[in-house]
Amino acid sequence: MNTLDFDQGNTIIRTKDLSVAYGEKTAVSKISMEIERNTVTAFIGPSGCGKSTFLRSLNRMNDLIPSCRVTGSIEIDGIEINDSNVNIEGLRQLVGMVFQRANPFFKSIYENIALAPRYHGIRSKAELDEIVEQSLRKAALWDEVKDRLKESALALSGGQQQRLCIARAIAMQPSILLLDEPASALDPISTMKVEELISELKDEYTIVIVTHNLHQAARISDKTAFFLMGELIEMNETSILFTSPAQKQTEDYITGKFG
Amino acid sequence: MRAKTIDRIATYVLTGIAVLIIAVLVGLLGFILTNGWHKLTFDFITSPPDLLKAGGGVGPQLFNSLYLLVLTMLISLPLGLGAGIYMAEYAPNNRITQSIRLCIEVLSSLPSIVVGLFGLLVFVTMTGWGYSLMSGALALTVFNLPLLVRISEDAIRNVPKSQKEASFALGISKWRTVVTVLLPAALPGIVTGAILASGRVFGEAAALLFTAGMSSPDLIFHDFNLDSPTSPLNPFRPAETLAVHIWKVNTEGLTPDARDVADGAAAILVLAVLLFNLGARWFGTWLFKKMTSVTR
Numbered sequence: 252m253n254t255l256d257f258d259q260g261n262t263i264i265r266t267k268d269l270s271v272a273y274g275e276k277t278a279v280s281k282i283s284m285e286i287e288r289n290t291v292t293a294f295i296g297p298s299g300c301g302k303s304t305f306l307r308s309l310n311r312m313n314d315l316i317p318s319c320r321v322t323g324s325i326e327i328d329g330i331e332i333n334d335s336n337v338n339i340e341g342l343r344q345l346v347g348m349v350f351q352r353a354n355p356f357f358k359s360i361y362e363n364i365a366l367a368p369r370y371h372g373i374r375s376k377a378e379l380d381e382i383v384e385q386s387l388r389k390a391a392l393w394d395e396v397k398d399r400l401k402e403s404a405l406a407l408s409g410g411q412q413q414r415l416c417i418a419r420a421i422a423m424q425p426s427i428l429l430l431d432e433p434a435s436a437l438d439p440i441s442t443m444k445v446e447e448l449i450s451e452l453k454d455e456y457t458i459v460i461v462t463h464n465l466h467q468a469a470r471i472s473d474k475t476a477f478f479l480m481g482e483l484i485e486m487n488e489t490s491i492l493f494t495s496p497a498q499k500q501t502e503d504y505i506t507g508k509f510g
Numbered sequence: 511m512r513a514k515t516i517d518r519i520a521t522y523v524l525t526g527i528a529v530l531i532i533a534v535l536v537g538l539l540g541f542i543l544t545n546g547w548h549k550l551t552f553d554f555i556t557s558p559p560d561l562l563k564a565g566g567g568v569g570p571q572l573f574n575s576l577y578l579l580v581l582t583m584l585i586s587l588p589l590g591l592g593a594g595i596y597m598a599e600y601a602p603n604n605r606i607t608q609s610i611r612l613c614i615e616v617l618s619s620l621p622s623i624v625v626g627l628f629g630l631l632v633f634v635t636m637t638g639w640g641y642s643l644m645s646g647a648l649a650l651t652v653f654n655l656p657l658l659v660r661i662s663e664d665a666i667r668n669v670p671k672s673q674k675e676a677s678f679a680l681g682i683s684k685w686r687t688v689v690t691v692l693l694p695a696a697l698p699g700i701v702t703g704a705i706l707a708s709g710r711v712f713g714e715a716a717a718l719l720f721t722a723g724m725s726s727p728d729l730i731f732h733d734f735n736l737d738s739p740t741s742p743l744n745p746f747r748p749a750e751t752l753a754v755h756i757w758k759v760n761t762e763g764l765t766p767d768a769r770d771v772a773d774g775a776a777a778i779l780v781l782a783v784l785l786f787n788l789g790a791r792w793f794g795t796w797l798f799k800k801m802t803s804v805t806r
């Protein structure tokens with residue numbers, strides 16, 4: 252069958268001619284891209300070029316926007332996720348997302364993490380406790396919050412809240428983590444912590460991160476994709492893309508000529 | 511310089527208005543309470559009214575007010591909340607939704623006496639219940655529903671969109687998102703709405719004259735048989751409330767102490783509303799904390 256022919260080797264996300272439009276306005280046009288398992292891929296490009304839109308189509312968050320139309324193909328683990336019979340809840344378990352602004356629930360730290368696993372069928376308190384602890388540990392937050400799990404998540408600092416959101420996504424045991432400018436609202440120290448965290452998570456997850464910060468992209472990613480006006484201009488090993496870009500537009504962007 | 515002067519004048523004027531409002535409120539409360547204070551005895555609060563002699567109380571009326579409040583809220587809160595959820599999260603943005611919204615607006619501006627007459631026609635006559643608590647509760651539901659729908663819709667809409675996104679991104683269904691994420695976050699607004707609505711139930715007379723009726727059987731408080739006409743819990747018995755009683759005593763009271771009774775009943779009504787408000791607020795805060803761990 253088709254899925255067996257599929258190169259299971261390393262590609263986990265494969266888009267083909269993916270276009271996304273809001274009403275009449277095309278935000279992403281005909282992007283084909285492959286992303287390998289357990290790598291960090293950074294999306295860069297001036298704002299409004301469609302990075303978030305592309306990212307949000309990978310877990311079908313664009314479904315929430317009535318005017319949004321997605322065409323083309325997205326395969327994740329060999330499965331076409333734009334099919335109408337795809338289980339979206341299952342997809343979103345597999346593909347976690349962290350947003351630009353930390354958005355913890357108006358709940359306790361514990362509940363923030365336990366909510367989704369409980370919804371997806373884990374009822375035993377001991378099991379939930381374990382998931383909460385492991386997720387917080389992986390997000391490098393456990394030591395800071397272990398004594399106040401029952402307190403409101405809103406009392407945490409901005410950086411802690413963002414790491415909590417990462418922990419919350421990890422608790423679902425996804426294969427893929429989508430991060431949309433996760434550090435853009437954070438101070439430098441919190442940013443550094445989030446970056447360290449991403450580097451550690453790479454071993455277990457495939458990470459796709461949108462970032463405005465070129466240094467950040469260069470520091471943490473294996474591959475970088477440069478977007479411009481809804482198109483994918485260039486994608487390559489990060490070290491190559493930043494030192495010897497193939498396209499003139501990429502060079503202009505990374506040398507600060509525009510954007 | 512000019513801007514500063516205007517600013518200062520505006521500050522004075524606004525402060526003046528605020529002080530005036532508070533003064534009126536305090537004056538009113540003080541007046542009602544001082545007039546009725548001497549009536550606040552155990553006897554007055556618990557004994558039934560006397561039609562001819564002095565010395566009657568308002569026991570059944572106080573109980574009726576509270577029981578009617580509970581009944582009304584039991585009916586109107588789920589309806590209002592359900593409709594609010596529908597309007598905020600499920601209603602498509604089309605003509606039908608717009609006309610529903612228009613209906614709610616119109617309903618909320620109906621004079622309560624009209625609601626009362628409608629209740630007389632539908633809940634008293636057509637149902638064949640006669641004057642009853644249930645008829646009153648349904649009339650008050652008609653009266654309160656627009657407020658409850660609007661307030662719960664607003665409260666749910668005002669929860670930041672990012673909360674919903676976070677929940678959907680975790681693969682949680684829409685309904686569970688509404689119940690476990692949006693509703694708890696919207697709770698303070700909903701509680702405020704419920705308190706407002708309750709205040710209206712306590713104070714309403716016009717809508718109840720012809721629905722819950724202007725008389726109350728002498729309740730036997732240890733009679734728990736729901737069918738018995740003297741059982742306090744029977745929802746199909748007539749039930750004059752405190753507010754209706756005040757109106758009745760003032761207009762057609764025959765006892766020599768009618769004026770006194772009205773004053774006392776007014777004081778009790780005000781105190782009950784006050785206590786209920788404080789209690790409901792405390793409960794709301796407690797519930798919000800329980801559900802969200804957020805202290806406010």
Ligand SMILES: Nc1ncnc2c1ncn2[C@@H]1O[C@H](COP(=O)(O)OP(=O)(O)O)[C@@H](O)[C@H]1O
Pocket residue numbers: 273277278296297298299300301302303304305316
């Ligand atoms: N919900 C939306 N409705 C309509 N247009 C949108 C919406 N979200 C994004 N867009 C448009 O799509 C384009 C790409 O936006 P986005 O993907 O957010 O870019 P980026 O993340 O690269 O800054 C922009 O022109 C933006 O105005």
Ligand SMILES: [Mg+2]
Pocket residue numbers: 302303304431461
């Ligand atoms: Mg963006």
